[in-house]
Amino acid sequence: xxxxxxxxxxxxxRRDSITLLDNVSFxxxxxxxxxxxxxxxxxxxxxxxxxIRANADFEGDVFYKGESIKSLGYFELMNYxxxxxxxxxxYGLMSNLTVEQNxxxxxDYHSSMSASEIKAHVGRIIYDLxxxxxxKLRPFDLTRSEIxxxxxxxxxxxxxxxxxxxxxxxxxxxxxxxxxxxxxTGRSMRPDKSLVMITYYPQNFIDISDEFIMFFNGRVxxxxxxxxxxxxxxxxxxxxxxxxxxxxxxxx
Amino acid sequence: MFEKTITLTGRKGLGIYKGMIDFRDFVxxxxxxxxxxxxxxxxxxxTIIINQTRFTGVDALAIVMIIALxxxxxxxxxxxTSLPKFGVEGFLxxxxxxxxxxxxxxxxxxxxxxxxxxxxxxxxxxxQKWSREILSMELMGIDTKLYIVxxxxxxxxxxxxxxxxxxxxxxxxxxxxxxxxxxxxxxxVFGQTLIDAFTFKDIIAALIKSVMFGITIPLIxxxxxxxxxxxxxxxxxxxxxxxxxxxxxxxxxxxxxxxFYLV
Numbered sequence: 001x002x003x004x005x006x007x008x009x010x011x012x013x014r015r016d017s018i019t020l021l022d023n024v025s026f027x028x029x030x031x032x033x034x035x036x037x038x039x040x041x042x043x044x045x046x047x048x049x050x051x052i053r054a055n056a057d058f059e060g061d062v063f064y065k066g067e068s069i070k071s072l073g074y075f076e077l078m079n080y081x082x083x084x085x086x087x088x089x090x091y092g093l094m095s096n097l098t099v100e101q102n103x104x105x106x107x108d109y110h111s112s113m114s115a116s117e118i119k120a121h122v123g124r125i126i127y128d129l130x131x132x133x134x135x136k137l138r139p140f141d142l143t144r145s146e147i148x149x150x151x152x153x154x155x156x157x158x159x160x161x162x163x164x165x166x167x168x169x170x171x172x173x174x175x176x177x178x179x180x181x182x183x184x185t186g187r188s189m190r191p192d193k194s195l196v197m198i199t200y201y202p203q204n205f206i207d208i209s210d211e212f213i214m215f216f217n218g219r220v221x222x223x224x225x226x227x228x229x230x231x232x233x234x235x236x237x238x239x240x241x242x243x244x245x246x247x248x249x250x251x252x
Numbered sequence: 253m254f255e256k257t258i259t260l261t262g263r264k265g266l267g268i269y270k271g272m273i274d275f276r277d278f279v280x281x282x283x284x285x286x287x288x289x290x291x292x293x294x295x296x297x298x299t300i301i302i303n304q305t306r307f308t309g310v311d312a313l314a315i316v317m318i319i320a321l322x323x324x325x326x327x328x329x330x331x332x333t334s335l336p337k338f339g340v341e342g343f344l345x346x347x348x349x350x351x352x353x354x355x356x357x358x359x360x361x362x363x364x365x366x367x368x369x370x371x372x373x374x375x376x377x378x379x380q381k382w383s384r385e386i387l388s389m390e391l392m393g394i395d396t397k398l399y400i401v402x403x404x405x406x407x408x409x410x411x412x413x414x415x416x417x418x419x420x421x422x423x424x425x426x427x428x429x430x431x432x433x434x435x436x437x438x439x440x441v442f443g444q445t446l447i448d449a450f451t452f453k454d455i456i457a458a459l460i461k462s463v464m465f466g467i468t469i470p471l472i473x474x475x476x477x478x479x480x481x482x483x484x485x486x487x488x489x490x491x492x493x494x495x496x497x498x499x500x501x502x503x504x505x506x507x508x509x510x511x512f513y514l515v
Contacts, residue, residue, distance in 0.1 A: 052391060079393060086391045109393075
């Protein structure tokens with residue numbers, strides 16, 4: 001049996017006759033962490049439609065824990081979404097709920113835990129993320145880093161096997177999210193938990209990523225482990241690393 | 253000119269038809285969502301039901317009572333001063349029940365709820381959609397139709413039922429007190445004429461109206477709240493939500509009255 005938690009096989013995705021993903025294949029082994037990067041319009045954001053929203057019409061297939069998500073019915077899709085933790089760049093915290101209520105929302109909705117168990121569990125997450133001082137505050141009263149930490153807390157509340165983070169760290173001061181990075185680093189070392197990080201700044205995730213994939217024009221143009229990412233002479237990667245407009249990628 | 257009018261009418265008609273099909277699909281999707289009720293833990297929507305009931309019902313009490321008092325007073329003054337001219341003062345109770353309990357109470361309450369809560373529901377949902385809160389819920393595996401629409405239907409139905417009862421009581425009692433300053437009528441006579449005029453049918457009709465309003469108001473407002481795709485469209489759809497809910501409420505009121513009292 002394959003130990004892949006997530007696998008994309010020959011995925012081609014078109015919208016309005018524009019090819020957003022072109023024959024993309026990669027897999028993520030259980031316990032591994034992957035960083036996917038590329039310039040704007042490279043297709044890294046289109047992966048969301050395929051992997052997370054799972055409602056797009058595309059060629060090829062996506063497997064989660066060996067099961068095709070393309071064939072999932074209404075309720076199975078709900079269960080799949082419940083199993084994957086997701087954070088996006090807008091964070092999407094419920095503005096009428098406090099930090100504590102936001103983090104406990106998926107548990108209140110799905111979990112069979114009792115109210116007191118949820119409270120204790122959420123309390124631990126709040127403590128780990130250093131959010132104790134804003135437990136009763138609503139998103140409106142929070143700083144950017146606190147919003148990210150609350151969204152992160154909500155995404156990991158039900159301890160998902162796969163966490164998908166999309167451009168969530170792009171506009172953050174790393175000093176303020178130290179507690180979050182510590183939790184994320186701890187999580188990345190667990191053999192049963194995997195992470196997909198979608199970002200424009202892959203170098204920020206060298207310490208937690210096992211593999212790096214670069215996209216350009218909807219295609220995978222580089223795949224490699226941490227050492228390859230740092231040392232490879234792949235012209236696409238070199239151009240991206242050096243922030244140069246000279247190279248195989250024509251940047252508009 | 254004629255061709256242009258025909259084209260415009262046709263286009264408008266087609267637009268209305270498409271809108272109705274879209275709304276039907278929305279209602280169907282809610283029915284599909286109801287299937288996942290068994291997965292829903294009540295505690296997750298309990299707070300929403302309480303908050304919505306408080307906003308739609310409790311917070312609207314003051315304005316509902318003031319309007320009931322004024323409308324009730326006006327109707328009672330008109331009835332007490334006009335009925336004797338036609339020699340039908342014996343039908344005072346019937347006239348009051350017909351105007352206030354059967355028609356004015358449910359409709360005025362629905363209009364107040366639409367103006368206060370309908371607009372608030374549409375705006376809240378539109379803003380939640382724009383700030384990607386609804387997307388976040390979807391991606392947590394939360395059935396948004398169930399989580400957003402269902403508690404609002406429950407809260408609106410409870411609130412409207414309560415408000416209609418309060419409206420009628422205040423309109424009768426308060427109206428009587430106001431009317432007493434103009435015309436004398438003994439309290440016991442007034443009360444007895446009302447009791448005699450009330451039928452079981454009136455209670456059932458009011459109940460059905462409150463349930464119908466409780467379902468249609470949040471349903472239409474949620475539908476329009478989920479429509480905007482940009483900030484710019486939010487006020488457009490909120491305005492549509494209020495106007496169309498008002499229109500539907502008047503149709504529902506008329507339809508229930510026709511079924512109960514005409515057919």
